[in-house]
Amino acid sequence: MKNASKIILVFLSVVLFSCEKTIEFKEKDARPMIVVNAVIVPGNEFRVNISKSRHILEKSIYYEALENAEVSLYENGSFVSELAFFSNKDTTYEYFDYGSKKEHIFENGYYYEPDLEVKEGATYRLEVSHEGFSPVSCETTVPIPVELGNFVGQLEKAPQQYSNNTYEAKMNLEIVDPVDEDNYYRIGISKERGIELYFRKKGGYYYDYSGYGGGYGGGEVDPESVTPTDTIVEEAEFSNYIYSTDPVLSAYRNADIIGTTDDAIGLFSDELFSKEVYNLSFYALTRKKTFFEYGEYFKVSAFVQCLSKELFLYSRSFDQHSMVSDNPFAEPVPVYSNIEGGLGIFGSLVISSKSLYIGDYPVEGKTYIDDETFRELYKF
Amino acid sequence: MRKTVIALLLIIQCFWVYAQNLTISGYVRDKHTGESLINANVYEKESMKGTITNEYGFFSLSLSPGEKTIVFSYVGYTKEELNVNLQNDSSIVVELELMKELHEVKVYGSEASKVKRTQMSMVEIPTTTLAKVPLLLGEPDVLKVIQLLPGVQSGTEGTSGIYVRGGGPDQNLFLLDGVPVYNANHLFGFFSVFNPSAVKTVKLYKGGFPARFGGRLSSVIDIRMKEGNTKEFKGEFSVGLISSRFSLEGPIVKDKTSFIVSGRRTYLDLLARPVMKIVNKNTDGYDYTGGYYFYDLNAKINHIFSDRSRLYFSSYLGLDKAYSVEEGYYVEEYVRYNDRSESGLKWGNITNALRWNYVFGSKLFSNVTLTYSKYNFNVGSESLTVNTRDNEKREDIFDYNSGIEDFAGRIDFDYFPSARHSVKMGIGAIHHTFSPGVNHYNFTDDSDSAAPSDTTFGNKNIAASEIRMYGEDVFDISEKFQMNVGAHFSFFNVQGRNYTSFEPRASLRFLGSEKWSLKASYAQMSQYIHLLTTSTISLPTDLWLPATKNVKPQMSHQVAVGAFYKLPKGFDLSAELFYKDMNNLIEYKEGASFSGVAEGWESKIETGRGWAYGLEVMLEKNIGKTTGWIGYTLSKSERKFENLNFGKAFPAKYDRRHDVSLVLTHRFSDKIDVGATWVYGTGNAVTLGQQTYAAGSTGFSRWGVSEIQYYGGRNNYRMPAYHRLDVGVNFHKQKKHGIRTWSLGVYNAYSRQNPFYLFWGHNSKSGYNEQGKYYETSETALKQLSLFPLIPSVSYTFKF
Known part of the structure; x- marks a missing residue:
């Protein structure tokens, strides 16, 4: 359909000899x-x-x-x-x-x-x-925070449509939903990783590991050439999109003419929950191999915001409103407001969170430093 | 179901009582072509008891024995009177003679009077009008003429989409020789698929639906193709600015077997190809070609076995195709690679119908029909790269298909138990296969054994079965009152879920005098298919989808009352009031649009209800040198969806408060006639920002938008009014072998910039300020896109 959309747009622009003028509002x-x-x-x-x-x-x-x-x-x-x-x-x-x-x-x-x-x-x-x-x-x-249960995950090589060094962090998070009320949520994550100092000196997550053939973020390395240290540098990843085929998390996903946006995936409700504990399934992408053998780890912190209904409706409609604002094929979406007689949003939320480490952490004998300290020590 | 059968049996038994009279039955046909004449009047002169011919020209009239004068008349034909001494049931074929062709329009409608018939909310469009009404690019178009009728909105500029009495574009049943046509549009809706050369009659039903029709909520457009001249070979060809068409008909066995073939093709792509070659040649070692065309092909053959038995086979094939081809080569590391890529989209309909008419006795006419129809939309791209040294290929193919395929069979009966009753009943079954979007991707690379990939993904096909049965009776309650009462029953099975619908239908006419009548009607309708469409223009990506276990069928109730008055000098005046309520309508969810429906379409729609009401007034003149009509519609159409517009009612997209159309044709002589149309409509409803305000936090970090547009409601703003004048003139000349016609026309004669799309844009301003400094800035402004300024057209037609 993506191809269809493009072909139609190009075709229409050629065929329809339109003229544009300013008119009175x-x-x-x-x-x-x-x-x-x-x-x-x-x-x-x-x-x-x-x-x-x-x-x-x-x-x-x-x-x-x-x-x-x-x-x-x-x-x-x-x-x-x-x-x-x-x-x-x-x-x-x-x-x-x-x-x-x-x-x-x-x-x-x-x-x-x-x-x-x-x-x-x-x-x-x-x-x-x-x-x-x-x-x-x-x-x-103001909502009551939702209780979070187990949070587990693992890293797997991503399918071939991604670059060679892309990995999927596949995760499951249990959410304990009060069954006698309607609840509205948003999920988000932040990712961090611990990088062996040897590799960090060669670039880190956002820089190429020159000389090891891995391209962006590093790939396979020659073990003979690695000189491990006892230091792990903790670095944040700034792309925190999550993806999911879970029907609960996909329910409010939107589509626009060019493809699918993932911005709204974080919003969900308990509409599709059939039991008190629901195991949310989702994944994130990371573009670097994690060398567990050198003490590296991958960390995901998940937070679940419990939203007031009006904030949920506002967030959802705002996402849609923004997404279709330049799309001539879609009906404009009005943004929800709970301000009687006016506009805007007065909403509330509370946050619950949980973290997950993939790989061993902490490892005895390793020293952990943050990226800022690394830059100071090693003048990067 | 049981009730329906019992009701039908009671009706039949009741009519048996009337079967004491003698019956004269037969066919009314054109003397020169052998074409059946539909809705021809057949009546006994003295008692004025009469009937009309059915869709196959058959009639049956029960009269008391004795000397009778039977009158046969049909619009545009010379009346025939036949004296018979009725002692037994008898059968005849009557052939009426066409008046001189260009006078045909003179008597249209004078007999099959709107005043007398019970049917209301129905308009017959004479095919002669099609050629006289000036239209876009001079292309005669059935649907564009229908758009000029009161109660019918035209949708977006230039398109053939029709919105009848506040209904949606999917609620119209297009029947081509009784076979449903799903996508009735070419070229994004600018032309309809019905080739006027092959069309014999066009009827539009907007309400008061007879029980024989079902499956759509808002209208039935019943188009019958010509059968083919059984007497002699006749033909016609026409060359226009963007297309040419032809039609050829004649006897295979005189008075027994005949055929008609007609075709049409656009040729902008052929004309543009040499120019594109020159422009693109050798720009980067690649040749580019591309274009768009559509074609239609209609064919029909029929054979008369006897006066009782006749067989027809009709077929329609139409295709639209837009394509681009890129071909060339490149050299890499001393190896030449030949490279070719092609992409395009195509869509089209195929319909086939095999029908057999058989007359049992003199009162029962039967028609058995088997049909096959298919609508398919395809987007594809294909690229092939060949390493000319090692002969290794790399091929990449993508296809997206959607569509609908139907197999159907039905049997219909027309039963004429007495002069006071005319009964129709029938039963049919349809097997649908819906393909709501399937993607196929194939990739092979000879140089990389790990690369091959062949996957198919998307929605699964959905099979559904439909059974329909109906019974209706047009009967004279008294001299003043006539009624058409009936019921339509349908059953739909999909995904293990059964839906049924029992739909009562009734129309009542009170004949005040020969000059005026009052009518009322009620119709309940159901529709088991939905069209998921974008809000702005008609695209082939619009998806036909079935009712499913989660998406219920659409339902409607419509009531209408009307008054019909025959004025002096051939004027007819009619006024109708209607109210229609519709349930289980579907719309995209807010924020969704067409490309997202490749998967999980059911999760991307909302269901709701709609209602429409209005007044339609039509003043027609069908006699004399000047003919035409003025139509006026005052209406309101609204929708209400729980999850759209925060649950508040909003105007339907094509809600149009006022709609006026003026259609005039004037015949100066046999050599010249002119036509003009003027249309005016309240602007379409659109959703347009009225204010802006600061976006608040959502409690979650985000990029981009910090401002929100406030609309005040869905479809809150009216586009500027739409109006347009089209004029045309036809010059006819009798030549040795036929009549040639030059047609000149101008679409949008005063070049009105009608609104197609509104959006908030910017006007740039620049200059030197008071301090002498150059500045550039921009201001928000409301912008209007318009299509089609003044467009002249010319075409040449030759009839032989």
Whole structure:
């Protein structure tokens, strides 16, 4: 279908001799609205961004905070406080043709409540008013963290469509889902690896191991040429996409005209769970062989965010909205908002996490240093 | 099921009582061609008891014994009166003579009056109109003329897609000689597949569906092909700007066996090929060619065994193909490699129908039909590299196929128990095979034994079986009231799941006088197939999919009331009100579009309901030198899906509040006639951003978008209104061997830039500011893409 899409696009562009012109926009209702953006997380400061929407033809390259708003916060139905406004300066850049850009410094800020500790299971309500705008209100109930069970995995050579040195980290994570309620989740990972100092000196994950024929990230090496040390350098991988054919994790995967995006794969719900404990199956790619024999290891930290329903709907629709914004063949997707009378999102989440080591860690006799220390010691 | 059978038996038993009269039956045909005349009037002059001929020109009229004058009439033909002394059941073949060809339009509709017939929401389009109405690139097109009728929206600019009474593009049953045609479009919908040279009659049903039709919610377009001249050889060819067509018909055995063959092909690819060769020759050692064409081929042969028995075989083959070929060589390390790659897409329909008419006695006409139809869409690419030194090949083939294949059989009966009753009943079965997208990849490399790969992946074929049966009776309750009552029953088996549907149908006519009537109708319809389509244009990638165990069949209920008035000087005025409710409609999920459906299509759709209501007014004139119609539709069509637009109702894509069409043809003389159409429609509904606002955090790191467009609702904005004027003129001249016609036309005569697609773009601004510094900037602006400015056309036709 990817080929079909391309052929059709090329064909249409040739066959349809179209002409383009600017036409008048006859808006029906373009009055600016109050925009509330806040995702509250237990352990974090209670912070709310408030701005205003603007007419689509209004020229501005940033959205400054809406000052002098009255922002009332309620917890479980009881008034807590009026949020204070914290003003700060913000910077953005306007880009022109030929690479030139212009810096814009503008007044920005946010509303906050420094003394409030966000509680799991509590319901928070905001009421916002400002002269010249219709008042808005919104509410979110902070979820309870989900319990995570076993997290296991292994590295396997990736199929041939990837480069020769690509490996799949295949993982399974148990999630204990409360059966009597609807729950919404997002999964994400971060990857780290421990690299034998000898190899790290030759490049590390993002650099070629010159001279060993492995290309990007290193491949097979001649054991005779390796001089192992007792030091392992810990390095993060910055590409943290996950892939899955698990029906639960694939349920909200989207498709666009060119192919399939993986951005939304992290979102899932318990809609397809048939039992309390569900074993999520997914994998990540890494483009370096792990030499376990030299004490190297591969580490994955998985986190599962338990999202409030409104945050889930917002995140999902925002993904879709962004994805199809330039696709003439797809229907535009409106972004969900739970701000009554206004726009934006007031949602909440809590995070549970678990880590997995593939390979032995720690290994007796090995010294572990982070990448920053490595750079200082070895002047990289 | 049991109820249906009992009801049918009761109806038959009831009619047996009337079987005391004598019956005159037979066929009405064209005197010069032998073509059966459909819907010809047959009535007894004194009592005015009458009937009309069926789709095969057969009639049966029960009358009391004695001297009778039977009148046979048909639009455009000279009326015949036959005096008979009816003492026994008798059978006759009546041949009517066509009036001089160019006068044909004069009497269209005067007899088979809209006022008298019970059927409402139905329009017959005379094939003569097809040639006179000016259309895009001068190509006569059945569906484009249908688009000009009230209650029918045309969809996107220039395309043949039709949206009837707020329905979707998949809810139209295109029947070519009774065989369903799934993709009725060529060239992304700009032309329909029905070659006008082969078309004999076209009927559009928008509502009040008789029980014999089923399987679609919104319309039936019943197209009958010509049978072939049984008297003499006749032909026609036409050369136009982008295509040529021909038609040849004649007797194989005079008055017994005849045939018709017609074809059409576009030739832009052939014209462009030499130019492309010159342009691309030796640019990098490679030759490039490419192009697009479509063709249609219709053939029909029939044989008359006797007055009771006749056999027909008809076939249609159509194909669209877009392709590109790249051929050349390269040299690497002193080895020459020959290189060839080809890619393209093609899609097309095949339909075949074998039917046998047999008349039992004088009251029962039967028709047995066996059909095969197939729609297939294919995208493919193939590359071959040959090492000329070692003769090693590297071949890479990719194919994507989707489509639908049907085998069907049915038997239909027309039973005429008395002059007051006309019964139709039948039963049929269809076996469908749906291919919702299968990919095939094959790779071989002689130099690398590990390389071969041959895989097939995608959706599995889905087999489904369908059984349909129906019974209907058009009967005179009294002189004023006539009714068509019936029921359609269907059964659908797919993936181990059975669906059934019992669909009552009824139409009632009150004849106030010869000049006016009131009508009402109700129809319940079901549809076991869905078309998963993109929202913007008609593409061959649109997938026909069955109802499955997870996706339910579409259902609808439609009621309509109407008033019909015959005005002086040949004007007919009609007005109809309708309301239609539709359930289990499907749409892509938000964010999904066509390329994602290769696998798991059921997970990418939403189901919901829709409703439409409106008023249609049509003023026609079918007599005289000036003919045509003015149609006006006031309507509203909405959809509601739980997971689209946050569960709120929204306007359907082609919801069009006002729709006006004006069609005029005028015959100055036998040598010149002109045609003009003007259409006006409220702009289509589109989803367009009204405001923007800052995107909030999702609680997860992300790249890119920091701004959100606020739409205010799905399909919240109206494109500018659509209007267009087309004009054309035909110059006819009698030549020694036939009539030649030069047709000149202009599509979009005042070059209106009609909206095809709206989007938010930017207008660049640059200049020197007040400080004398050069600046460049851009502003957001609403952009409109338009297709087809003023397009002239010319064609030459010769009929012999």
